Amino acid sequence: MSSTRPTIYDVAKEAGVSKSLVSLVLRGSDNVSARSATAVNDAIKKLGYQPNRAASDLAAKRRNLVAVLIDDYSNPWFIDMLQSLSEILTPQGYRMSVIDSLTSGSDTDPITHALTMRPDGIIIAQDIAEKSLPENMPPFVVAGTRFTPLESDTQFATHAVSNDDFLGAKLATEHLIGLGHKHIAHINVHSGAGQKRLASYTASMKEHDLVPLANETPGPATEHYGYTQALALLESHPEITAFFASNDITAIGVLGAARERGLRVPEDLSVVGYDNTPLAQSRLVSLTTIDDNSIGVGHNAAYLLLNKLGAKKSYPDVEHTLVPQLVKRSTTAAPRLN
Amino acid sequence: MSSTRPTIYDVAKEAGVSKSLVSLVLRGSDNVSARSATAVNDAIKKLGYQPNRAASDLAAKRRNLVAVLIDDYSNPWFIDMLQSLSEILTPQGYRMSVIDSLTSGSDTDPITHALTMRPDGIIIAQDIAEKSLPENMPPFVVAGTRFTPLESDTQFATHAVSNDDFLGAKLATEHLIGLGHKHIAHINVHSGAGQKRLASYTASMKEHDLVPLANETPGPATEHYGYTQALALLESHPEITAFFASNDITAIGVLGAARERGLRVPEDLSVVGYDNTPLAQSRLVSLTTIDDNSIGVGHNAAYLLLNKLGAKKSYPDVEHTLVPQLVKRSTTAAPRLN
Known part of the structure; x- marks a missing residue:
């Protein structure tokens, strides 16, 4: 053994593996075969190698x-x-x-x-x-x-x-259908999740021979957007008795629109959200929703x-x-x- | 001029200023006198210095x-x-x-x-x-x-x-007093702002010869905390006709407690929050509050x-x-x- 302190390269050479593999072992990675890990650990013991923690962190670019x-x-x-x-x-x-x-x-x-x-x-x-x-x-x-x-x-x-957003939106739509609603509107929101929920809502409605009804162009997931879209849909389709909103925040907007039009919830209008946010859980709002886990x-x-x-x-x-x-x-x- | 590219040190020497001052000028800082800035800029021109942007960013530790x-x-x-x-x-x-x-x-x-x-x-x-x-x-x-x-x-x-939290809490309390409320409770929240609002509420009540009433030990600013404290206060002091909650989120909890006890808002119970959050602004909640700017x-x-x-x-x-x-x-x- 030389008089200088052994380096990670010495360990790698001794163990017959790459320096990267030694790094992985030092970092406690599980992505290393048991055999390689043993070889590295034996080499570390034999050479009396002391990993420089700061240096190994730097090498691994760990900032936690x-x-x-x-x-x-x-x-x-x-x-x-x-x-x-x-x-x-x-x-x-x-x-x-x-x-x-x-x-x-x-x-x-x-x-x-x-x-x-x-x-x-x-x-x-x-x-x-x-x-x-x-x-x-x-x-x-x-x-x-x-x-x-x-x-x-x-x-x-x-x-x-x-x-599973498709399943969640199906649960929401079928809950309303199961209660006896036929005129169920959807607040259509522009997002990956929103578009999957729209597709599922549409499929569920058609499956039950009901006509899907949603704002055509998807919009932002905001309370204000839910409010304006619900007002517009209620204005053009007063037969609506229920909304499935793409998420809780737009559902809050729908509840605001119901209040504005003097509709009692749930007597005159049913509303379902999606996400089970703290807001939906609050006793004030107490929103029926889909727990998205x-x-x-x-x-x-x-x-x-x-x-x-x-x-x-x-x-x-x-x-x-x-x-x-x-x-x-x-x-x-x-x-x-x- | 030497054949090597001039450095920031050359510029500093030429301008008769420190390297740090040259850095400041290169970063466009206003914390430099016009005279120094001119001297540095003249030196840059004379030497044909080209700042190394990456290096100067690094020196300035700017990560934006x-x-x-x-x-x-x-x-x-x-x-x-x-x-x-x-x-x-x-x-x-x-x-x-x-x-x-x-x-x-x-x-x-x-x-x-x-x-x-x-x-x-x-x-x-x-x-x-x-x-x-x-x-x-x-x-x-x-x-x-x-x-x-x-x-x-x-x-x-x-x-x-x-x-000005002291002024804001005074506005909230005096709004309720001005409406004719005498039994005004406060939801007391543990935070720098919360303690200032509590002190101001207490002072305003005493100034109008009214008895301050709040949960003694300040708690977290959560909807649930507002809910439980309001329920407890309404139980022990059924004479309460108004709440000033330390912020909007606890006020939402108070509104939930009112709902739970069958109290209509504002007919049976008035509620004021603080912060003017998007939630307070929503048409569903439409909460009287203090805009904290x-x-x-x-x-x-x-x-x-x-x-x-x-x-x-x-x-x-x-x-x-x-x-x-x-x-x-x-x-x-x-x-x-x-």
Whole structure:
């Protein structure tokens, strides 16, 4: 043994593996065969190698930071997901920082913005407009049903976790149909999830020989948009007795429109949202909605990301598609008999 | 002139100034006297110096990133502030990333977390528990009334922008008193702003010979907390005809409690919030509240931060204390005559 301190290269040479593999072992990655790990650990012991923690962190570019990209803070669906991401990532030493598309700066796309923070990983929980992801993408996971450049990628499923939006929208529509509603309108929202919910609503209506009715051009997921669209639909189609809104925040807008027109909820108008946000759960709103399992999506997205980050513990068999559930509250009832 | 390319040191020597001053001029800082700027620019011209943009950015440690620290995503007061910060910072080339205290990771304080992203500046819009700020703090601004280690600092005012919480709470309390309410309860919330609002409410009640009534131990600013405290107060003091809640999110909880007890709002119970969040503005809730001028706070916090960052344009005479306003909506009215 030479008098100078052994380096990672000495360990690699001794173990007969690459330096990268030694790095992986030092970082506790599970993506290493037991045999290689043993060889590396034996070499470390034999040479008396002491990993320089700062240097190995630098080499691994670990900042213990996960960037989370969301659309818009005023749509509170993301709150449960953030909380559940944190429940898994925080005990593993990761911190989270959030970027939303509205305030992140219009000059650059959110991915480029996220990369400037040099995160270890990225959770994409917003629709991404770019045609392709940059080549220097760190490990990432798509959370929720999103428009992304990956959709046509055969590997897409391995990157994504979401609730089954088609099933959820079917549950919402069939809940209203089951109560006896025939004139059920939909608030159509422009997003990956929104378009899947629209398709499912339309299919369910047709399956029951009912006529689908929605604002034709999808709009933003805001309370104001739900309000204006509901007012317009109620004006042109006074026969409407129920709304399935694409999400809770637009459902709040529908409830505002009902109030404006003097319609009692649920006596005169039934309303179903989607997301089961804290707002829907509040006793004031008490909104019938679809629980999109944001908590499960957050947990599983975190597990997938940890697998990709080569965390010490790995999580096999993470479910990519979670089952949504109808949550019946105070905003739905059978229609009045005319 | 030597055959090698002139360096920033050559420029500094030629202009008779320090290298740091040349850097400032290259970054377009206004914190440089006209005379020095002219000397530097003349030297640049004479030597044919071409600044290496990447190197000068690195030297200046500019990442064009501003970290924003907030308390909790489920309290939507911060949405307007973020939007207005962005309106000023984005055109100046800055991007924002948000860290909340709930999900940022319990192992480290939010400031330490923010520093790992190496932001150019920090907006502190949460209460900070630490006894002192780290020495390597970048330029920062405190937005809103906060508990911070700076409160006793005589320089504190130069770092802070907020609405006048004492005045705002006085407006809320006096609005209810002016309507004829005598039994006005307060939802007392644990935060820098909350404690100022409590003190102001108490003072206003006493000034009008009324008895202040609030939950004794301040709690978290959540809908659930507002709900449970309002239920308890209504149970022990059925004479209550009005609530001034410390903020909109707890006011939503009070509205839920009213609903639970079969009290109509505003006929049986008046409710005032604070913050004028998008929720308060929604037609469904239509909450009487105090506009805390989050937009002005965001704009002015951004101006102050840009001044500290040595931006090209500087903003003199930024107001540090903004005037709040009462916004009368549907949740307040005169008490019923008994």
